[in-house]
Amino acid sequence: MADLHETFTEFNGIIALSSAKKNELRTSRNAIRKDIKSYFELKRKEHTVKFKGQGSFSMNTTILPLSGEYDVDDGVYIFGTEEDKPTPETAHSWIVKAVENRTDQNTIDKNTCVRVQYAKKYHVDLPIYYKITNNENEDFYDNDDIPELAHKSKGWIQSDPYAFKKWFDDKSKDKSQLKRIVRYLKAWTDNKSRLKLPSGMIFTILAVNNYQPNDKDDVAFLDTLEKIQKSIDDTRFTWTGVYECKRPTVDDTENLLEKYSSETSKKNFLDALNSLIDSGRQAINLKSKKDACAKWQKHLGDRFPCSNIKENDEDLAKTFSSSDQLRYDNKSA
Template sequence: MAVLNKEYNKFDKEIKLNDSRKESLKKSRKELRKKIKKWFKENKPNEIKPKFGSQGSFEMNTTVNPIVVKDDEGNSLKKYDLDDGVYFIYKNEEDTKQSINTWHDWIFKATENHTGKDSIRKTTCVRVVFANGHHIDLPIYYKEDGVIELAHKSKGWLESDPKEFYEWFNDKKKTRSRLEAIVRCLKAWKNFRETNNTNLNLPSGFELTILATNNYVEADNLDEAFRETVKAIDAELNRYNGFKCYRPTTPSNEDVFENYSETRKSNFLNTLRSLKNDCIKASEESNFKIASEILRNNQFGIRFPLGEDKDEKFKSNSLKKSLGAAMVKPKPYGY
């Protein structure tokens, strides 16, 4: 059995957001915050001033480098995403809780043409798209008497505290040593599969994070931990009435899979089963190169490294010989 721990760790290093990219995204976020503050100061000086709070995968260290794609003009796009909550905090009776559409309109106007592109109105946020393909989503919140509500354009005001989620995840990973890496690998898997098949609509990174955390399996190496966690997720979702994914934070007991169509549900389960089966198949292959090719060709793409063209038995014997030689005590001088 070929253990691809080295290959998985190299893959994780390849897809993990590096420090320079983090700083670039932080700079984009900082400039956008400045523009929003400036717009409110100039256009709504008597209204509540916006505050900001970073959230999502950036705060959990699970953001991944996306596969580079080309636009219609042949330009390379890197579709990173960043979530930055915009908060309006009630302080006194002079503050006004505007309608959801008003808050959205104000943030849209505050960010308009920030990057030379129009901002995009979404149901839960305003999206600002940058030239290189990355975007920043700006969900809007109102906080009064300690209660935080999301301005959802179709569902109204929803009690929601995104800080709770990343604190929940960061607490869980203290006792789950490979959780971060497993989530990144799942996101990279989603990225590859959806890039290859644009009809696929796999669960969001948020949903995959919940599934991985709730079904995490500890193991001695990343290869086994990832495989066993995927198997656990598959088993959980395929048990009787088991296709559910509950939000672990506010709003409590919300099934984030509730609105999945039968087609989307079926596509996800089939794609997940394919991943599980290939993980098992790779683990049963003795040759490192062949085992890595199974995952590289079908599940992760060329960013997943090729293993050596050697069998596990050969590698194990070589390692034993090396260790044996190292343990032989040298004879005394002049023996």
């Protein structure tokens, strides 16, 4: 059996953020925070502002997308009384004004956030929240006062991405392999972007809920994929599969897969997942590492580093002696 653990961990090094890039993004994020703090100190005496990172950057599961466009999500929390609560549009206007001179790129005011665009192919998204309770602790986190997101078309809606981050941090504590598996899933969906597969949040939840640890990343990845499939694929696993993915925090009743439940979207997703699993099973059972790598590379993309694999002569001899073994240059991989 081919052991591609080292190839997978090398792949992780290719797609994960480098320390230098993390520092660059963090520096930009902190500069934006300083701009917003200064604006509130000068212009908004009735309100105070704090920040909490959210999304894949704060959870350390960000990958370098094929587009090259990194993103950072940084929650802006406005604290004030109910009487001084602005409209979502007004809250957005404050943040736009605060950051408008941060870069020479156009600031984009989206429905759910304000985006600060940088020329070096990355951007910082600033979702805006309002809270009445201002705890003195650093987390300013409590279950009684759920933050409300300033959504320009839907109004103020309850949303707590920081609670999601706390959930993930707890589930992934001392589990670096789980974070790598989340990155592998994101790399797969990025490589299959034309299929419009589910979001990174959905795959993060599915990975946590179905994680199968193993000393080898290729085995852990395949075992986790198989458990995910059995839990959600109600077309192949009619007794165990339920096509849903519930958020573990607010709103925990929402089925996040509902957005991908049209006949075409669901079929594309479940068929792609099944094809990835089939190739993974074949790869695990092959003797040649190069042949096995080609199976994974078909789904994970050209960045999956097959060219660095060194075959052991003894392993190759065993492979050549097997007439039914697929070769590395076989295009059916």
